[in-house]
Amino acid sequence: MTAAVLFISLVVLLILNVPVGIAIGLACVVTILSFGTLSELYVAQTLVTATDSFPIMAIPLFILAGDLMGAGGVSRRILAVANAFFGRITGGLAIVTVVVCMFFAAVSGSGPATVAAVGSMVVPTMLQAGYSKSFTLGLVAAAGSIGVIIPPSIPMVLYGVTTGTSITNIFLGGILPGMLIGLLLIAYVYYYSRKMGWRGTQESFDGAKTLRLMWDAKWALLNPIIILGGIYAGVFTPTEAAAVASVYAFVCGVFIHRELLPRDIFRTVARSCATTGTVMVILGCASTFARILTIERIPSSIADLILQFSLHPIVLLLIILLLLLLVGCVMDTTPAILVLAPILYPVVTSVGVDPVHFGIIMVVSLAIGFITPPLGINLFVAARIGNSSLGPVIQGVVPFVIVMILALVVIAYVPQLSLLPLTLFN
Template structure:
């Protein structure tokens, strides 16, 4: 009965177009008032206690680091280097777009931030080169979703905090899956560009010019090396790495590149604060939601029911994939992880699936939700920066959704992709 009121009220609020975080909080309030199981102040208390966590501090810091990177000229320099290497290949600009999104993912941890930062630079250039708008926007939206898979990743931090899984191991587990997705997107972009006759830029490879671009972008290229290298070498924790990333991005933008002016600093911080505020409200309300589920033993009941089906791990994973893909269409990654991870975690661990492997599966599945309607936040960001309709973006993104689902299946049923880097570093 409690679960019915909790989930039905959440659905009602979402249908009424209430923001996701507020909808989750109101559903919790309705349930608490209906059954009197907890204090009326419980939601307010959890908003504070759920965010009062050292690992959670990584989220606002990575958000700030990503915004500072975009405003400080880091993205533009990375784009120039990638273009020097791949620009002459058939579909060169499309390949460059994916490569830059992968690189930016290694410093931002956010899908929409990656779409906004990279898309604003490559879309005008690709349009001038004759690429179709729907293809460009679909590519940018899909490649931007890699931002939550290649470490550092905000959803992976949330999964680690929610389930007690090592965040460092989650970051390690996301490296090869993120590279695989990027590689498959590049393969499709190459053959589709070849079919459409979209050639690369003219001219031969210019070694001295390329070396000059690399030298100019050296501080930008060092960023992921410092952040990820420091984490994996044990120099600092993922949370401390987020602080290092923010400080490093600030120094690059203000002192080294000198493109981050005082007025830009305040605008960037304000934008980061707005994003962080939204995420923290969702986090606090979703934590209340999860605690109510736990009090009512709903996760353990669902786990028992799924285990009673006596499904093989292969079939169980397929069932969970379908569930996650459907949830990703209607719910943002953050609340989806906070609500579903406590429910699904005991199910998969009971049948011997590695927690890190499942965490990567969960993040990749929900990342596909960035490019599937009706929620599909990357679709809205791409439509806005491309100054076009949502339908145009959806038309262009369909093939990339298929490519990413193929990648998801490979990641799911080849566990070594997620677990090999962990065994190497440990």
């Protein structure tokens, strides 16, 4: 009965279009008042204790770092270097878009932030070069979802905190899956561009010019090396790396590139605070939701129920993939991880799935939700950047969704992709 009241009230509130974080919190209040097993103050207490965590400090810091990098000229310099290497290939601008999104993913940790930072630069250029609006916006939305797959990644931090899995190990596990998705997107972009006759730039390769661009972008190119290298070398923790990334982005934007003006600093920090506030409300309420589930032993009951069917691990994993893809369509990544991870974690680990491997499966599955309606936040960001309605974006993103689902199947059933880096570094 507790589970029924908790989930039914949540669904009703979401149908009434109540903001996700508030809906989760109200569902917890309704459940507590209905059964009286916990104090009415429990929600307020958990809102504080759930966010009072050293690993969770990485979330606002990575959000701030991503916003500062976008405003401080980092993205533009990375784009110039990528264009120098890949711009002459068939579909060059589209390939450059994927490459830049992969690079920006290694410093931002956010899908929508990657779409906003990269899309604002490449969308006007691609449209002017003759690429169709639906293809351009669909590509930017899809490539931006890599922002949460290639580490550092905010959803990976949440999964690690929720399940007690090493965040550093999850970061390591995301490297090859993120690269695989990027390469598959590039392969499709090349095929489709060749079919449509979208050629690259006619300029011949200029080594001297490329070296100048690389020199100008040296601080931007060093960024992921410093952040990820510091984490994997044990110099600092993921949370400390987020702080380093924020300071590094600030120094680059203000003192080196000199593109981050005082008025831009306040506007950027304000935007980061607004995003952080939203995420923290969701985090606090979802933690209360998860704790009520745990107190009532609902995750273990669900795990026992599922395991009674004696499903083969391959079939069980397929069912979980379908569930995560469905949830990603209607729920944001943060609450989805916080609600579902405690439920699914004991199920998959009981059949021998590695916690790191499952974390990557969960993040990739929910990342696809960034580009699937009705929620699909990357779709809305891309539409806003392209001054378009959602129709062309959804039309253009369909083939990219198929490509990413194919990549997800490979990632799910070839665990070595996620676990090989752990073997090499540990």
